[in-house]
Amino acid sequence: xVESGFSEDxxxxxxxxxxxxxxxxxxxxxxxxxxxxxxxxxxIMISDMVGLxxxxxxxxxxxxxxxxxxxxxGGIFSGEFLFVICENSAINLGRHLYDVNQNPTDEDIHDxxxxxxxxxxxxxxxxxxxELNTKxxxxxxxxxxxxxxxxxxxxxxxxxHKIIIISTEMVxxxxxxxxxxxxxxxxxxIKKLKALIDQKLEELYA
Amino acid sequence: xxxxxxxxxxxxxxxLIKTLKEHEPSAEIFEAENGLIxxxxxxxxxxxxxxxxxxMPVMDGYEALKLIMSIDPKAQVVVVSADIQTQAQAQVLALxxxxxxxxxxxxxxxxxxxxxLVF
Numbered sequence: 001x002v003e004s005g006f007s008e009d010x011x012x013x014x015x016x017x018x019x020x021x022x023x024x025x026x027x028x029x030x031x032x033x034x035x036x037x038x039x040x041x042x043x044i045m046i047s048d049m050v051g052l053x054x055x056x057x058x059x060x061x062x063x064x065x066x067x068x069x070x071x072x073x074g075g076i077f078s079g080e081f082l083f084v085i086c087e088n089s090a091i092n093l094g095r096h097l098y099d100v101n102q103n104p105t106d107e108d109i110h111d112x113x114x115x116x117x118x119x120x121x122x123x124x125x126x127x128x129x130x131e132l133n134t135k136x137x138x139x140x141x142x143x144x145x146x147x148x149x150x151x152x153x154x155x156x157x158x159x160x161h162k163i164i165i166i167s168t169e170m171v172x173x174x175x176x177x178x179x180x181x182x183x184x185x186x187x188x189x190i191k192k193l194k195a196l197i198d199q200k201l202e203e204l205y206a
Numbered sequence: 207x208x209x210x211x212x213x214x215x216x217x218x219x220x221x222l223i224k225t226l227k228e229h230e231p232s233a234e235i236f237e238a239e240n241g242l243i244x245x246x247x248x249x250x251x252x253x254x255x256x257x258x259x260x261x262m263p264v265m266d267g268y269e270a271l272k273l274i275m276s277i278d279p280k281a282q283v284v285v286v287s288a289d290i291q292t293q294a295q296a297q298v299l300a301l302x303x304x305x306x307x308x309x310x311x312x313x314x315x316x317x318x319x320x321x322x323l324v325f
Contacts, residue, residue: 009217019288021288026291
C-alpha cells in the first residue's frame with residue numbers, strides 16, 4: 001500500500017485508464033494536425049507540494065519559455081488540467097494550424113494552444129471519467145506565457161496540500177510539436193478517485 | 207489452445223483475460239508484462255493467438271511484433287492498443303498483425319475478433 005490508501009492495483013488501474021484516455025487524445029490531435037503522434041506511458045505520483053515542485057523542475061527545463069494552459073474541471077472527480085508546451089512547439093503548432101510559413105502572431109499562438117488544450121482536456125478527462133462511470137463539467141481554460149518551471153509558483157497551485165500528479169507526453173515529431181500534460185487533484189478528491197477505482201476493481205473481480 | 211496476453215498493465219491483462227474466458231473457457235493463457243517476456247514466451251509456448259499492447263516499457267509492441275513475426279510469419283497477433291491512430295494501425299498491419307483493436311475490449315468485440323481468427 002502506498003500513500004493515501006492507494007494500492008499498486010489502484011495505481012495500475014489509473015495508469016491503464018489514462019493510457020486509454022491519452023490514446024484517444026493523441027488520435028484526436030493527430031486528426032487535427034493530419035499527422036502521426038507518439039504517446040508516452042503515463043506516470044502517476046501522489047505527493048505533497050515539495051514533491052510537485054521537484055517533479056516539475058525535473059520535467060520542465062527552467063531556461064525555456066513555455067505556454068501553460070490551465071483548465072479546471074468539476075464533478076465527483078474534480079481538479080485541474082495543465083498543458084505545458086515550449087515556445088518553439090507552440091510556434092510550430094500555430095504555423096501548422098494556420099498554414100503559414102512565418103511566425104504567427106501571439107494571439108494566433110494563444111488560440112492554437114487553447115484549441116489544442118480544449119481537445120486534450122475534453123478527450124482525456126471525459127474518457128477517464130467515462131471509464132470511472134462518472135461525469136465532469138469543464139470550465140473556461142486560460143493560457144499564459146511563462147518562464148521555465150515558474151508554473152509551480154502560480155498562486156492557485158499553492159492551494160494544493162496533497163496532490164495526485166498524472167503526467168504524460170505526446171510528441172508529433174515531423175511537426176516538431178510536443179507537450180506535457182499534468183492532471184492535478186487534491187485532498188478530498190483523492191479519496192473520491194480511490195472510491196471510483198474501487199468500484200472499477202469490484203466490477204473487474206466480480 | 208494456448209493464448210498469450212501481453213500488456214504492462216495488470217488491469218488490462220485481467221480485463222482481457224476475463225472477456226476471453228467467456229468465449230474460450232478452456233484456453234491455456236500465458237501473460238507477459240512487456241515485449242521482451244512476450245517474445246520469450248512465444249518461442250517457448252508457440253501460442254495460437256497473441257494479444258499485444260503497443261505502449262510498454264522494456265520492449266514495446268512494435269518491436270515485439272517484428273520479432274514474433276520473424277520467428278513465425280504465420281503468427282496470429284491481435285494488437286490491442288489505446289493508440290487508435292490510423293498510421294499506428296497501418297504500421298502494425300504492415301508488420302504482420304492480423305488486426306488492431308482499440309482498448310478496452312468488451313464481449314462483443316472479443317467475439318468478433320475470435321471469429322476472424324483461424325483455429
